Amino acid sequence: MIRKLLRRVSAGLLSGVMIASAAVSPVSAAVVDKENPNNYDNFAEALQLALCFYDANKCGDEVADDGYYTWRGNCHVKDGMIPLVPMQSLGGGKANEDSGKGDGGASAAEGLYVGTNMSQEFIDANKKYLDPDGDGCVDLTGGWHDAGDHVKFGLPGSYSASTVGWGYYEFRESYVETGLQKHVEDELRWINDYFLKATFLDDDGNVVAYCYQVGEGNNDHNYWCAPELQVDDTYVATSSCAVKRPAYFATTETPASDQTAGAAASLAVNYLNFKDTDPEYAQKCLDYALALYDFSVKTHHEVGDDTQTVDSLGYDGGFYTSSYDYDELAWAAVWLYYCTENYDYIDDIISVDESVTGEMGAHPYTGYMKRIIKDTGNCWQNIWVHCWDTVWGGVFAKLAPVTNISRDWYIFRWNLEFWSGLSEADAANADFDVPVTKHKYFGMDDQLWNTKITASEIKDLPETDGAWIAKSPAGFAVVSDYGSARYNTAAGLCAMVYAKETNDLTFAEWAKD
Template sequence: MFQTKLRVDKEWPGGFEAGLEIRIDNQIIDGWEIELRFDQAVLLDVWLGDLRSKTDDRIFVYRNKDWNAQLSAGSVFDFKFVAHNGVAPHNLVCAFFNGKSILTSSSEVANASQTTTSSQSTLASSTSTSLIVLNGKYNYGEVLRMSLLFYESQRAGKLPANNRISWRGDSMLMDKGQNGEDLTGGYFDGGDYVKFGFPMASFTTLLAWGALDYEDAYQHSGQLHHVREAIRWSTDYFIKAHVSEYEFYGQVGDGYDDHASWSRPEDWTKPRPAWKVTRQQPGSDLLAETAAALAAASLVFRSSDPSYASTLLIHARQLYDFANQYRGKYSDSIPNAANFYNSWSGYGDELGWSAAWLLHATGEQGYQTDVEKHYAEFELDRQPQEFSWDDKTAGVQLLMAKITQKLTYRQQVENFCNYIVRQAPKTPKGLVYLDQWGTLRHAANVAFLCLQAADIGINTQDSCPNRPAICDWSAFNNPGPNPQLLIGALIGGPDRNDNYEDRRDDYVKNEVATDYNAGFQSAVAGLLHYQLKG
């Protein structure tokens, strides 16, 4: 007999998001199977199992994935799903787990805190998303899983057979360079379909850094394979974009055309321009950031796929040399990018950042010499005000402190984190507020960086103060929820007074982007790492 609770996290006209909380009495080592039966046809989104069979869009049978086949005795298995297409919780009439009934239509309605000791479930409903906790702490592993699902939602190109996002398909399969080079793959930046190389490289570096230093967190949460695949989706694309030693494609797609559209990328029919940087039209910031991403990724894959890691390092070296020898801002060479991801801080921080990552990946002292030269030339010892896709100064300081343990670098990192904790603007509820655009992104980035500082013994104590379907323009104006659920995306966030409203036309607070999630996800991995350490 399984103690079970059906928890309804969200409900809207025509659909709901829920979870079956199933208490496991005896250890399951050979996998599991769950069957859901509805009294009408529904559309179902499930991420924790693979669909085995479906009958009349009413009966669904799912089997475990490789990573969650074993369930420990005494644990609670939370089988989450989203049902839509004109359905409500009462339309779920019964469910079975490993052949045993765990839900019937006669089950009574209960509050979220109630459970039942029978084989039947109780129904639990809430008006907001349920917060899952483990041992009194946040379930960081679940956050990692959802953030990685967001990245999978942003994939361009030919999707793999194990694609977990049911509403995404192959897209932009005709993306080509100016001479017909294959530029398929990579990630769409945000709500548009542009592949902006600069922020793509930046978020990839951060994902790789988090995967490298907090591998235990990803392993514990069953997400190590998925984060490696997320990183590889970027690095495979970067290798394609590096078409010759001194040619690199930095953008595919026109930002103006894309921002004027509200439709699916799978339905896009317009030609897609591609822009590259060359010796005559340099892009040191873009090239150096991509080199940093490839060098960091080479460390991630060094043990699991050494051949691939070597390939990444070859491209990283070449791109760094290209960036350092032929200098210039990429946004001057690709004017279309300047209106969306202009390189405001210049390229000096990326040159230092790239050299630091190559030092980390190779141990070659020539790269340390280069970092020191860039430090002097571009005044990288200054105190930065943020850590973002544009300004990597704080990251250079932190990485060099970790690699060299030199007091000068450590002091710069400590000064930065002290500024963030003690002096940086905060909202009334305590959110560090560095910019109105992507407030949560900026807070997550500095959280990750200061977790990294704690790794090397800088300010390790807590510093938490007490708190004071249709896809067109008609859907844009529809006040209801989105027909496709974009799981795991970090939105822009509230204003300086903690005000937030869920409105599509307020893109400052509600837009999502791939660089928003990178520092956030890596910070969460760091928090789980420390939770595992106790």
Template structure:
């Protein structure tokens, strides 16, 4: 028996030698352990992606709520906008007729401070503000467990409150709870863009634009109602009083949008910066969320009036087109309403006059959207494998589709399908696995874009300056590569390196979705950020002791670890983070066939 064991061990050793030799002469290249392009850490990406909102906080609550040491209260004079037809777009007659609602303390001003700057500029534009808030809320609604698991839920809730508190402050209700006016924009793009300086230094004139019955801005009002409805769902269990307040304002704003027979797009104020093309998608977006929040059948009736069933696969979820997001929420409602029958679908067909034999499947349109992105039917697939739609914020559109893909998978078995696998590859591209070896998330690692088009972080007096920026704009998703995988990392470039609140909005949710399906114990958040100490008080950040050879971090070294290293070396499933460090058996800074052999020999010696 002993002789047989010895012979078996000799045979195993010979096999290992053969495998090792074949690996050494095969065309596999050694991979640097510190190669930043291989750090596919979705917990870290989720953490950093939210910090962009701290950099763009506006108003009198930045000191209290923001996490950055280098950002403080700004545009405090937004709290004292003069109530007249020069400082606002409201007529003097409208102001006088509604002064008791607009100016209850009688000081002749209105408080519209708070919210978030749109981008590198400091205007608070209505459409991207409302879209960003509702999409961030949607991500938290879908993947709350992942925010909690990574310790990012407190930060997320602070950001969501700051958005929605601003919306409620900007909504003016009369004594019966009816919305009389809603301030959707503060600041003029033309005036604002003449400056390049920190927001704390701004003193330029900032006009306020209001939606009224005469100027309804149906899309913007509806999009804001959607955000407040999502906010209700996100806070109803832990803070029911606050949640009910959010719902009250959501209902009031939707009633405002519904009652105006002269429904129109938001074209008074944003000029050419955010030219909205339709209001129906935002109206349905709000109605769907309100139905989910209240189960009031009226909202479903309103959504069915205008919902375009075939629109979702034609673009993707973004500030000017939320058909894809609306399709997801209606599909979720359908699952709750009558998952195993056609009552919901038949009701939609009847409401829209569709043929009774036409097949309606809301989730199928979501799947078709992702399929169109995966096969290049929408946009194109670059030589590096990146799904590209448009040069203006290509990464914004790409990550929004990733987010939709992970939502789809959550509601179809709650496991990754080809859609989440595609999303993972796209995020890995953005994290550095691309022809330029560039990471498009600022501050993520050493190969990240370093020159976002952002006034506050740059510290410059003009965007054309080329030196290092004063602050790192952690987590900002820059515009991204073009259709040929090229990118210019320059502060002055507002196409390749633009950063905006709507660019990051779906990216945050995509990171959470990817962590749900692909996260593991090797993915940790980071602590070396220039933030206020309070941030880490409730954030469980762990720095584990790495056991060399334990690639899956289960505290033991076995065949699973060997298999993981083999897949890494073959390129079928790359290691990252602590797992990559654990694979470096001889501590030479590389993971190669020698490490594989050493791990195999170690296991045979057990």
């Protein structure tokens, strides 16, 4: 019964979360019950339309050939001929030298730039890798647009790619049973092939550069249209603006460790999804994932002695500003463990310095977890949710079954309790089923970091009071009034992974509802 319910409920959740909030109209091939157009139990249809969202956002010179949307055509073909020159202003002169380093720069304000954020010196030193055919351009066709925009933004793109891949990895059976295996694999190849294309390696397989953004948010927003109509030099009289698509690269000169780690995570998941059916392709994805992760570690830079602040984040023009890169690094590391079974990747996340002991006997964290948990005397609670800027939810979902440490199971479960539960008093007056009114008590914070527990033991833990996220009258968790469905969908995916790992359906029915 558990297996059957998991398959049924997970089918509606496997795509994780859209790049941003969007509505998708039914397509001719959709599994639609015409007599019951609002068939909320048709998870197969929900999954299919969720996948179609990514077809609607495909970018490149092969869009017309994919067949999922007959009205889509090729677009932004000029992305295949981006001039390999330092970014130039159409008004004359170079863009702000700091643009591309995460502080906004001149291009965010003006938007009318062509070329790349790389310096001429860097281009000259690495031209054999960046421009092997010597045409003076880089080919960056492909990828996904961002929702209703036409910019290819790095973090929401790599997050969505890794999350769709994660759902397929966990619940492959559901895609097979609903006839959507080919569709999801087409999506995963499309976006991960783009990540491969956007990654430039040297002769030793090390990353020279990775392109994480094509286009400029402010410039793109000056003219809303179908992507097929946004051709190079599209001119908008009302805004006196020509549409241009500069490219932003992560290099040692202009680091973007959050962006490269996000791409590494997606490629690592893609390796797992294709290793048995297309091993050569899968191995290429893993090779690039490893190279991108190593480059992320190399370029990650903390400001002075402050381990809470980094200055190696990518540029976004103010549209998808990253809080930090520790979560993307952890997201990539946990998936690389699943790919290689090398526990060093887990240590990269959870390591502590036991040679240093605080007043209460706590040891400081030295792994990526240090960004959210200071030392072993504390136990942070992930009250947000798996999303483009905060992938800790996914990290703990995959970390807990590996470590079987109370801390990791506690954080994984607590977040789901927070999202789905209510206090006893509120639950008594609710018009919907409330999964939990108490939190499982895993023990004292300073004991969780090295206490072992298995998933089967969680059900026998005592309970304690705690906080809950606000709910709508119908039980919809409200973390934000913008794009709120994506957060609930992501929480639902985490809930189904929890059910799969523990055989505990406490949160599965909530995810279905």
